[in-house]
Amino acid sequence: MQTAYYLVLVPMVYAAFAVFVLGTVWRLVQTARRPAHPTTLQIFPKKEPAWLYAVGDTFLMPSIFRHSPVLWFFLAVFHVAVLLLIIGHLELFGDWPIFQLVPHEVFLGRGFVGLVAAVSVLYLFFRRFHAPVRDLSVPEDYYLLILLFLTIIFGSQMDWARRWYDYDVMGVSAYRAYLWSLVMLKPFVPDEILYSGHAFMLVLHVFFANLFLMVFPFTKMMHTFLALPMNLLRRG
Amino acid sequence: MDQQMREDLLKLFQTKLNRAMVYYLETCTRCGVCTTACHVYQSMPQARYIAAYRAEIVRRIYKKHFKGQGKLWPSYGEAKELTEAALQELYDAAYSCTGCRRCMVYCPFGIDTQMLMSIAKLLLVGAHAEPEILTLLADTSIEKGRSLEFFKEGFLQGVKNLEQKVVEKWKLEAEGKTVIPVDVEGAELLYVALAGAHSIIPAAAVFNAAGENWTLSFFEAVNFGAFVGDPTRTKLILDRIVNEALRLKVKEVCICECGTAYRVMKQLSGTQPFKVSSVTEVHARYLREGRIRVSKKAFEGQVVTYHDPCQIARNGGVLEEPRFILQHLTDDFREMAPDPRYNYCCGGGGGLVALGEDTLDFRMKSAKVKAEQVQKTGATVLATACENCHTQLSDLNRHYGLGLNVQFLTSMVADALVVS
Numbered sequence: 112m113q114t115a116y117y118l119v120l121v122p123m124v125y126a127a128f129a130v131f132v133l134g135t136v137w138r139l140v141q142t143a144r145r146p147a148h149p150t151t152l153q154i155f156p157k158k159e160p161a162w163l164y165a166v167g168d169t170f171l172m173p174s175i176f177r178h179s180p181v182l183w184f185f186l187a188v189f190h191v192a193v194l195l196l197i198i199g200h201l202e203l204f205g206d207w208p209i210f211q212l213v214p215h216e217v218f219l220g221r222g223f224v225g226l227v228a229a230v231s232v233l234y235l236f237f238r239r240f241h242a243p244v245r246d247l248s249v250p251e252d253y254y255l256l257i258l259l260f261l262t263i264i265f266g267s268q269m270d271w272a273r274r275w276y277d278y279d280v281m282g283v284s285a286y287r288a289y290l291w292s293l294v295m296l297k298p299f300v301p302d303e304i305l306y307s308g309h310a311f312m313l314v315l316h317v318f319f320a321n322l323f324l325m326v327f328p329f330t331k332m333m334h335t336f337l338a339l340p341m342n343l344l345r346r347g
Numbered sequence: 348m349d350q351q352m353r354e355d356l357l358k359l360f361q362t363k364l365n366r367a368m369v370y371y372l373e374t375c376t377r378c379g380v381c382t383t384a385c386h387v388y389q390s391m392p393q394a395r396y397i398a399a400y401r402a403e404i405v406r407r408i409y410k411k412h413f414k415g416q417g418k419l420w421p422s423y424g425e426a427k428e429l430t431e432a433a434l435q436e437l438y439d440a441a442y443s444c445t446g447c448r449r450c451m452v453y454c455p456f457g458i459d460t461q462m463l464m465s466i467a468k469l470l471l472v473g474a475h476a477e478p479e480i481l482t483l484l485a486d487t488s489i490e491k492g493r494s495l496e497f498f499k500e501g502f503l504q505g506v507k508n509l510e511q512k513v514v515e516k517w518k519l520e521a522e523g524k525t526v527i528p529v530d531v532e533g534a535e536l537l538y539v540a541l542a543g544a545h546s547i548i549p550a551a552a553v554f555n556a557a558g559e560n561w562t563l564s565f566f567e568a569v570n571f572g573a574f575v576g577d578p579t580r581t582k583l584i585l586d587r588i589v590n591e592a593l594r595l596k597v598k599e600v601c602i603c604e605c606g607t608a609y610r611v612m613k614q615l616s617g618t619q620p621f622k623v624s625s626v627t628e629v630h631a632r633y634l635r636e637g638r639i640r641v642s643k644k645a646f647e648g649q650v651v652t653y654h655d656p657c658q659i660a661r662n663g664g665v666l667e668e669p670r671f672i673l674q675h676l677t678d679d680f681r682e683m684a685p686d687p688r689y690n691y692c693c694g695g696g697g698g699l700v701a702l703g704e705d706t707l708d709f710r711m712k713s714a715k716v717k718a719e720q721v722q723k724t725g726a727t728v729l730a731t732a733c734e735n736c737h738t739q740l741s742d743l744n745r746h747y748g749l750g751l752n753v754q755f756l757t758s759m760v761a762d763a764l765v766v767s
Contacts, residue, residue, distance in 0.1 A: 148367040150614040152459055154451055154688060155664035172455050175380050182378065244379040246394030247403065249425040252377055329416055334374045338456050341370045345457030 113305055119318045120289070120305075121298040127321035134328030139336060153347025165342040182238070185231040192228035195219050196266075203286045204294070217283050222274040225267025232260045251330060258323050265316035272309060280307045348431050352474070356429060357412050359473045362578075363466045364413070371458045372409045375399055381460075384450035386691045387443055390715035398450035398460045401440040405463045408433060434476050441467035441576070442478065443709065445699060447657035447692030464697075468576025477575050478705075481698050485571035485580040492587030495565060502565060503529060509544055509551070517552045517766055527551050530595070531562035536629070537597040537621075539568040539588055539608065541734055546603050549761030550626060556764050557638040561601075564591055568608035569734070574698030585611055592621050601629050604755055606658030606696070606733040613663060625659055627732045630760050631668035634675055641675050641763035651677040652726035653756075654740060655690045656733030669732055669756055676763050681724040691717045693731075695739025710739060711746045718747040732756045 158164050167173065176183040198210055199218030210219075218224065236256040239248045272278035285301045292299040304310055326332070364372075381398040383389060388396040395401070403425075410417035410426035417426030427433055446461035471477040491498055510526040513519065519526065527547065528534065538554065538561055540546040547563065554561045566587045572580030592600045600616075601624050602609040613623045633639040653673055659665045666687050673680045684690045694714025699706045721729055721740070729744070729751045731737050741753045 142366060142369050142373075145364065145366040145369055148365050148462075152367055152457075152462070154448065154457070154661055156666050156688070157664065168455070168457070174453050175378070175455050178380050178383065178453055182380070186378075243382050243392075243394055243397060244377070247377040247379055247397060247399045249377065249403070250422060251424045254423065329414075331374065331376050334376055334456065337370050337374045341367075341374060341456045341458070344367055344370070345451060345459075 116305055116310060116314045117300060119314050119321070120300050121293070123321045124293060124317060127324040131324040131327055134325075135333075135336070138328050138333065142337075148344075151347055152344045154345050157347050161346040162343065165339065165346040168342040168346065169339045185234045188227055189231035189235065192224050192231065195224045196228060196263075199224070203283065203290055205287070218270050222267065222270045225263055225270055229260060229263045229267060232256055232263060236260065255323075255326075255330060255332065258319055258326075262316060262319040262323055265312050265319065268312050269309065269316070272312075278309065281309055281313065348429070348434075348474075353429050356470050356473045359469050360408070360412070360466060363469060367459070368462060368466070370456075371402070371463055372406055374456050375402060375406065375458055377403070378455065380455060381450040381453045381458075384453040386445075386447070386449070386694060386716050387713040389691075390713050395439070396443060396713075398454070398458075401444055402458065402460055402463045404433075404436050404440045405466050408437075429470075434471065434474055437467035438471055438476060440464065441471065442697070442699070442702075442706075443713070445657070445692045445694060445696030447696055448662055449657070449689070449692060452661070452688050461697075465576045469578070472575060472577045477577075478698065478702055481571050481575035481701060482577070482580075484701065485575060485577065485584060488567070488569075488571060488587070489580060489583045491566065492583065492590075499565070506547075506563065509547055512544070513548055513551045513555070516548075517556070517761070517764060519552065519555050519766060524555075526555060528562045529565070531560075532595050534562035534595060534597050535560040536599045536601050537562055537564055537588075537592050537595060538601045538603065538626070539564040539566065539612075540603045541569055541605055542567045543734075545755065545758065546734070549755070549758045550603065552761045552764060553630060553633065553639060553757065556766055557633045559633075559638075562595060562597070564588060566591065568603050568605045568612075570607050570611045571698075571701065573607050573611050574701055581611060581615070585615060588612065589616050589619065592619070597621055599624055599629075601626055604656075604732045604734055604737070604757055606656040606663070606735060609665075610658040610663050625663070625665050625668075625732070626757055627659070627665055627668045627672065630757065631671045634672060639760075640765040641760060642765050643675070643677060643763070645763040646677045646728060646759065649677060649728045649752075650679045650681060650724070650726045651728045651730060652681045652683055652721065652724040654683065654693060654721070654729060654731040654736055655687050656731060656736045657690075657692050657696060659732060660690065661688055665732075669730070672756060672760060673730065676759055677728075681726055683720050683724055691720050693717055693736040693739040694743070695735045700735045700738045707742065710742065714739065714743055715747075718743045718749060721751065722747075722749060726751065728752045728754055728759075730754045730756050730759055 172183060202210055202217040238244055239252055280303055285303045288301050289304055377399050385396055385398055407425055407427035408429050410424045411428050416424055441464045444464045448461050450460050451457055506527050506529055513526045536559055538550060570581055570584045572584045599622050602612050603626050609625045651673060653669055694710050694717055699710055729740055731740060737755055744751045744753055
């Protein structure tokens with residue numbers, strides 16, 4: 112069993128990051144090298160500065176707010192939660208004074224960030240069971256949400272165990288040791304991770320996250336990087 | 348469909364894959380925000396009329412033939428092989444879309460459905476499955492550019508007949524002046540009209556009243572190549588006018604009330620020594636500069652509303668000028684939509700009006716929401732600045748018994764001219 116854990120926690124993590132980084136860069140470069148569209152694609156009236164409006168369109172999603180406020184709410188909650196979770200993971204590598212402007216114990220939000228992320232993913236998932244979104248959805252849309260949900264729920268579970276149920280075998284110091292060993296290319300999984308009763312939770316979290324990273328460059332997840340250039344086209 | 352045909356069509360597909368197109372093909376998250384954007388869906392709520400659904404019909408073929416995903420795991424994104432059945436789906440998607448780009452305003456990423464439909468239209472042209480009449484009309488236009496001498500005499504005679512009407516109606520002085528000048532080298536402005544007196548007579552009256560040094564193009568503005576989605580034909584039709592403008596050394600090319608012609612000329616003609624304007628912009632300029640005067644008497648007691656032609660307004664940027672003109676024509680102007688980006692398409696764009704009776708039933712049903720939008724304004728006069736829109740709105744007027752007076756903005760300006 113420990114061998115399987117090790118495979119997920121070490122070689123698969125390296126593979127996932129390689130696929131994610133190289134795949135994303137390759138796809139973005141490949142797309143950027145294509146010829147530009149010969150004409151403007153903007154919608155009028157033009158507002159200046161166009162780039163600022165494009166940034167606003169990308170990060171505030173005003174058109175969704177206007178036409179589908181409930182969806183906007185859950186999307187906003189979801190994306191902000193994911194951002195906070197990413198910050199939380201960065202803090203697993205070390206102390207970042209900038210993130211500690213709001214003093215907190217890693218992760219931010221006392222476990223509730225993961226909870227609202229999971230709930231909003233469920234909303235995004237179940238809304239696809241209703242027309243008209245049902246008619247638009249393809250399996251990809253469900254697969255990615257399921258993958259995200261599994262990643263979030265197993266990841267958050269570890270936070271919840273520590274925060275809400277006083278579980279203290281696996282803690283931030285163990286994660287730091289593990290993650291830094293990966294960064295330094297001297298992979299090592301501390302015993303409290305490999306042999307803890309909750310280890311399978313971590314392993315499942317990492318496993319689903321690995322899968323997610325590996326499909327990322329080849330799916331609609333690329334909207335993460337393409338949303339801004341597309342909005343720039345529309346704003347002119 | 349045999350293998351060779353499929354390969355040829357996929358080569359055509361490949362030519363469309365520029366950076367923007369790949370963005371549009373890769374990014375849709377199928378969030379469904381565009382659902383209510385389309386006037387067709389609003390009038391007939393069926394999933395196939397949702398912008399994202401139309402786009403997905405093209406996208407499925409892209410996934411199958413241009414992405415590893417579609418080869419390794421086709422069911423993941425419902426990738427679909429290009430077949431005869433797929434062509435039929437492409438036809439239904441592309442020719443129920445008017446290319447108005449209202450959905451682009453809704454989409455959080457700004458996906459351009461008209462661009463995605465241009466892939467469908469090009470594949471249909473490649474498979475000889477497009478509406479033939481559009482290709483025929485495009486070829487006629489191209490032929491006219493090639494053998495102008497053959498058409499010239501008839502055209503000049505036709506113009507002579509129109510001149511008399513301009514003089515009669517507007518009592519413009521005609522002594523020693525040509526009322527409708529043609530082929531004038533060194534003219535300031537080349538006016539590109541449509542084949543039809545209604546597109547030439549009022550415009551001529553206004554140009555002459557403004558003392559413009561203008562000349563009428565031999566060619567009609569409309570670009571059937573753009574309707575049928577054939578880039579080669581679009582370019583050939585456009586080039587006739589560009590070459591004429593260069594030959595006559597004009598400083599400005601003024602496109603008549605035709606949305607497609609205006610957008611193609613404005614955005615596709617590249618950097619040229621002349622500027623491109625719509626006749627609406629030119630008329631607004633004349634009013635602003637005091638070169639023409641109009642009176643509000645012609646439309647006294649009328650309630651006027653204005654339909655923004657999609658290719659001129661949302662997609663072309665001519666928004667203020669028609670409103671400025673209408674301020675001079677009426678005291679009772681009412682907007683259709685609080686934000687002109689949200690104005691509904693008339694339902695006749697993308698070649699649907701050019702297909703005439705064949706699409707009439709669909710056009711009437713799919714534009715129900717437009718008829719309602721017009722009706723809500725309480726207007727008695729419905730002005731617009733596009734031939735297609737005018738035809739479609741007149742059809743809607745009849746079909747839904749709206750009792751409106753559908754007018755071209757140029758005609759309204761001409762009718763209200765104060766000739767001193």
